[in-house]
Amino acid sequence: SQQGEEDPQALSIQEGENATMNCSYKTSINNLQWYRQNSGRGLVHLILIRSNEREKHSGRLRVTLDTSKKSSSLLITASRAADTASYFCATDDYQLTFGKGTKLSVIP
């Protein structure tokens, strides 16, 4: 099954800066989702963008989707120390397939 690939694998920024994570995938999708995982915990759904959408916002999160390039990006604006976590994209064709994640560290 296809798999989203996040880039970078790890990202370290100062509090207040913006964080951008990217996801690339290989085949057609119904939608693409982003999840967050705090260390040693389960995943929490952040945002879903459908294949006919190009951009979506939720609070400090902004997600874009480019189906022609088979890529998505997650932008977290004005990052906080509490945003420190791993972020996963998940592509949805007939089942949800997760990437390996980007580990974000926000330094106070």
Add this chain to the structure above:
Amino acid sequence: DVKVTQSSRYLVKRTGEKVFLECVQDMDHENMFWYRQDPGLGLRLIYFSYDVKMKEKGDIPEGYSVSREKKERFSLILESASTNQTSMYLCASSPVGGDTQYFGPGTRLTVL
């Protein structure tokens, strides 16, 4: 809010033991999933279920079985645990036709 609970946060077992991991969701979701998560490999789907007594193999079902006797409960069974099954196990659920999955806190299993 949807709540997915897993029976143990941490579990240590010996090679060859039979291991049961339990998952319960309280939102009447039809779909339930078991994943394992390993460093560098991300989340991989082991088994999923679309209804009571229904099960489908995921990407890595070898060495595992599942049971879904009641809608709210989905069990993962390691018939004879091996050291390469040491991992974080995550359970998730979703409603029929739903896109979003709701995850439990995970069980970190160590097989010695």
